[in-house]
Amino acid sequence: MKACRLMAIALPMVLLAGCATSTDPREGGLLGGIQGLGSGAYDSRVQEREARLEALRRTQRELEGEQGDLEARKAEQTRQVAAERTRLDRLNADVAALDREMASLSAQHGRGDQRVRELQTRLTDLKQQMGQQQSALDALEGSGLGDSDTDLRRRQLEQQRQALQKEYELLMQLSLELAR
């Protein structure tokens, strides 16, 4: 009889102990949950969750921003490479015209003329360098744009094309003087 009474007291205590207290409303069982709600811990957990969610959103926005930057950079590089190709094509056409002019000068002055030979040598170099520029630009377009390596490569090609342009202008000047 005594044993039965003890069991009757102990059982609810064990059951209540099973609902061990915690200030986290996601844990804690019945008493803990009630205590959590009452003490404001629930609100702080909600705030914490919202803060974490906000941090995730911020990271997401940063990633999207980086992706956007990359896309923008890629688009800009694509535009610059296309512009560079146009300028190179134009220079190629000019050099081809100069080549024809040189052939006519060569006929006028004779192939043995030192100035004609000098001009022809430089023009040959220029044409070969133009060919290299062309294939380098092709390779650049095929490599997938957007990273800093390709940006550096494009900038180098652009500066080199400008230097070739100056060489062309100088050769043009020399050929005009020779034609006079």
Place this chain on the structure above:
Amino acid sequence: MKRSLALLLVCLTLSGGTAWGSGSGDAATPLDEIRQVIRERALHPPAESVLQGLTVGNLEQDLQALDPHARYFPAGAWRSPMLGRDAWVGIGADLVFEDGKVILLPYQGGTAALAGIEEGTQLLQVGNASVVGLSPQELLSVLRGTEGSRVALTLLPGGLNAEPVMQVITRQRFRPLDVELLGPPGQRILKVRDFVGGLTRPALLATLEFVLASPRPSGDGDMPLILDLRDSGGGDLFEALDMAALFLPAGAVLGSVQGADGHPAIFHAPPGRKVDIPMVLWVGPDTASAAEVFAGALQHHGRAKVVGRPTFGKCSSQTDVSLSDGSVLRLTNRMVLLPGGERCTAAGIQPDVAVSAAMLRDPLRLLGVSRALLHGRPEAIPAVEREPQIPDESR
């Protein structure tokens, strides 16, 4: 220069026409024309009896006995020195043979560099075969392959306690940048391997603009501009002078050339674009010819500090003369003098701070020395005399 053979690209273009024509002539070789060119244009024209002794069958050797830099290119074998490197299929690295070891020097953006292989990594095996005892040509043939094929390399990274690692590399088509940018973004280490007429200077300018526009990592406010010439075998003399002029005031003497008549032609820096960032040059025993002229000019004017090891010592210029049959003769026609009138042939350029051979292949340590040098911290500069305590074998 002295290791120009050793500096064979891992996979040169498989196309036939390289700069180094292999044949030394045939029955149609215009010997008389060659004799005439040498007589008229060589820096040290030989006696007539020597010229008459030139033979078609032994032309290459005969020419080199007259002039170590002379070459004969049969018609179609010559390639203009005004051209940069073509694209090639390979692992994107140069090879250097050093004290019986094969060292890799990856190119920026090449497959080897993208796989994380760093400068100074030793190549031990290709596939299952050791590279010990292989000639440059033999090594080249085992490294060659088609685009997209893979090759297994056993490598020993730099560092004291490094262990060999196996890495599989995919061969790819690659054309190196004319001026490479070493290290992480924001660093200012620019590597120049060739001085190509009309191309290297604009590439240098573009790279400088790129670097100066890039944000610098915090704490790197004292980052000097470093030009790495350790693997620059030279190239076009006038490109080197033009490049030196970028860093020197208008009117400064860049150097001079002296032909067989002994009269020097002196070159001065023209006005125009100038770069005034403090600068350090890295040089070594493979720095030769145009690269030495460039380094010598900047060192003479105190415009750059030179860090490394004495350079190769070849300050002469060659000219390529087209012959009537389309072949080309290359011969030495001028001596190049530094701005003070000194010659660097044989002596080379002496660095302001000399380092050990091991340190020369350690960009991080070179960077530390370069910074200390520019900011007057001599205690941070290691005395080269102490360096041999670090054995080169440790690499």
